[in-house]
Amino acid sequence: MIKSKADYQYYLKRDKIALNIKSNTLESKVISIISPDLIYTFQKRMRKLEYFTNCKNKGLGKIHIAYLRYKYKKISVKLGFSIPINVFGPGLSIVHYGTIVINRATKIGANCRMHACVNIGASGGIPKAPQLGDNIYIAPGAKIYGDITIASNTAIGANAVVNKSFEEENTIIAGVPAKVIGNVDISQIIKYL
Incomplete structure (x- = not known):
């Protein structure tokens, strides 16, 4: 902040x-x-x-x-864009115009690269929202919701639905519902690190 x-x-x-x-x-x-x-x-x-x-x-x-x-x-x-203030750390890269909706209780660390049609928010009337670490890549169409945490150095695949926490770093998560599908060197995806 x-x-x-x-x-x-x-x-x-x-x-x-x-x-x-x-x-x-x-x-x-x-x-x-x-x-x-x-x-x-x-x-x-x-x-x-x-x-x-x-x-x-x-x-x-x-x-x-x-x-x-x-x-x-x-x-x-x-x-x-529906992005409240004080959500992102330094090094934010929004790649394209298009619908992006983020809950104000969400916190995302430094060096987030995000594409269009991303939705990050609360779930089921609970006011707590996702907490994402540093060096996060979010592909187009990803949906991340609930009282969850995502570890640093994580890539989230296109159209993934993430509704549970992922504590392991250097992973790729994808699918509906999301699961770990492999490991990643995040600096190969986020080139400015």
Whole structure:
């Protein structure tokens, strides 16, 4: 969670690396003005809202937070994302536009790479949601729900339905319901590690 300006800058830097955004050249700056990367714009707005909500939420800061929430909601609807703040650690990479729904009680560590049509949430009226470790790859269409934990360095396969905890690291889980189908070197899937 972002708790200082240094954290905010670190999260932005790690997200930029995760999304392979190169902004030091004149060419990349011109391209970002003409045709901005909407996913990176979304992530920048999310991180800014997290920073102001967590660190600057007194006095006139509340007015600015309301404005940031408006801008964040506007781009969220445009991209099809329903992602609350303070869920993801640094190094988030959302690969495509499309429906992504995440419960606000969910916590996901650093370096999460996630595709479209992912749903992570609570189950059966219980307010507890999944807790995922660091270096998690979530393929398109995965559904993860319930009071469960997923170990770090895990790859979750396309259209998997994960409704129980997986405590072993360096595994691939897939299927309906999900089960361990093999081992993985997560750095081969998440290249920016």
